[in-house]
Amino acid sequence: MDEAMEALRSDLKTLPKLITTVVILVSYARFTSSLLRPGLPRFLSLLPVVSLLPFLPFTFSTIHLRGLSGFLLVWLCITKLLLLSFGCGPLDPSLPLIRFISLSTLPVKLQDHNPHSKSFTAFSPKLLISTAIRAAILAALVSMYRFQEINYYVLLLVYCVYIYLSLELVLSTFAIITSQALGMELEPQFNKPYFTTSLRDFWGRRWNLMVSAILRPSIYEPVKIYFGPKAGVFAVFLTSGLMHELMFYYSTLRKPTGEVTAFFMLHGICVLVEWWWAKYQKWWCPPRAVATLLTLGFVVVTAFWLFFPPLVRGGSDEKMLAEVAAMVALIKDTGQWVIGTGNWDTKHIT
Incomplete structure (x- = not known):
């Protein structure tokens, strides 16, 4: 896990620089799109941003952050900007800058005005309990990768549950934080696929x-x-x-x-x-x-x-789970330091 922890520390140092770069690029996209009508001129003005975003995920060395940033910046953000260039999609240059950046770069969607629809608007005990349960199950699944004798197909079934839980936790966290910070009603990312x-x-x-x-x-x-x-x-x-x-x-x-x-x-x-x-x-x-x-x-x-074969091939799955274990250790140390029950290990951030 030492190698995974070292890669995680390096990426945490890189993260603020990447966020700053993305904010600058998306702010430029909003500014130029506000000056031009939808069509070819707006598309050409956004082309520099669309051309630069695919290279940004390579600044990370961990599998999770490369994959997550690729999903957010290359799949979602570029698609939204291309739709914006022709006057379609969820983005509009009249949106406040912070909302425009959030909707461009995060996996969130504004809630339709439907009183029967679910949305992320406030924390609730039920939400906190369900999140804690999913996190506990995810932590238990991650620990299973250490048992080398586990059956291959059982391991793949574990990966199925792992992918669902990790995606729901990460995407829901983005939605909850964004809704609380910006006061936006957002649609949920999953609807009980089981x-x-x-x-x-x-x-x-x-x-x-x-x-x-x-x-x-x-x-x-x-x-x-x-x-x-x-x-x-x-x-x-x-x-x-x-x-x-x-x-x-x-x-x-x-x-x-x-x-x-x-x-x-x-x-x-x-x-x-x-x-x-x-x-x-x-x-x-x-x-x-x-x-x-x-x-x-x-x-x-x-x-x-x-x-799953492309993920399992070459040991990428083991690297992913080692990264999760490193993240859990870092979060645990941080939590102990915050509440004053443990000694903060400065090597995690230096």
């Missing part, structure tokens, strides 16, 4: 809703207009596969293999098959509980086959 009843339900209404929200205006709607809704759905899954290949490259620094793209294309085809089947209401459909098990089973099995 209750899904179909692949359409899983990908469209439950899993990583921030990605769905950005793929809809950038890919689905334009393709749908010219080629129809089925082509739009397939284009969304193909794009998601290619972007995941890029995110995996940021994380592992290894050449893409196409396996992750194949995973999403397979799921896109299956979603279209579900769509076709659902049109015939008299055809058999499984009970809700059975549909949930079948859907989650299909996601897990295909992930074992195509999604």
Whole structure:
């Protein structure tokens, strides 16, 4: 874990510089877009920002921060800026600067004015308890990687739960902090994916809703207009596969293999098959509980086959878990120092 801790300390020193750089770039994007009408002139004015952002994740040496910054800056931020250049998407140059920066660079989406929708507006005991439970489960899962005798497929199942919990914790933390700091009502990132009843339900209404929200205006709607809704759905899954290949490259620094793209294309085809089947209401459909098990089973099995191998190959998974262990140790030391029950080890930050 010493190597992971050293890499983490180095990245924590780099983080303020990267944040400053991103704030400057996005502020420039807001300023120039406020002066130009949507279209080619605005697109050309944003091109320098769009060209620089893909290089920023490489400033980090840890897998988690490279992958997370790649997701935030390259997938989400660049897509939002491209939509802005043509007057679409969640961004608008009339937004206050802080809100514009937050919506550009963070995985958050303003809450629609729907009184029945959930949002992140305030802390609650239920939210704190659920977050603590997820964090405890995640910590227990991370500790399992030390047991070398664990079955390979059991380990992959652990990784499935790990990815869900870590994503929900990280993305929810971004949303909660942003909503509290800026007073914005934000939509949640996940909607209980373990209750899904179909692949359409899983990908469209439950899993990583921030990605769905950005793929809809950038890919689905334009393709749908010219080629129809089925082509739009397939284009969304193909794009998601290619972007995941890029995110995996940021994380592992290894050449893409196409396996992750194949995973999403397979799921896109299956979603279209579900769509076709659902049109015939008299055809058999499984009970809700059975549909949930079948859907989650299909996601897990295909992930074992195509999604996880690029991450497990080369020991990247062990490096990721070692980084998490280093983060946990750093947080623990920091917490002890704050409450005065431990001795602060200055080597963690120097």
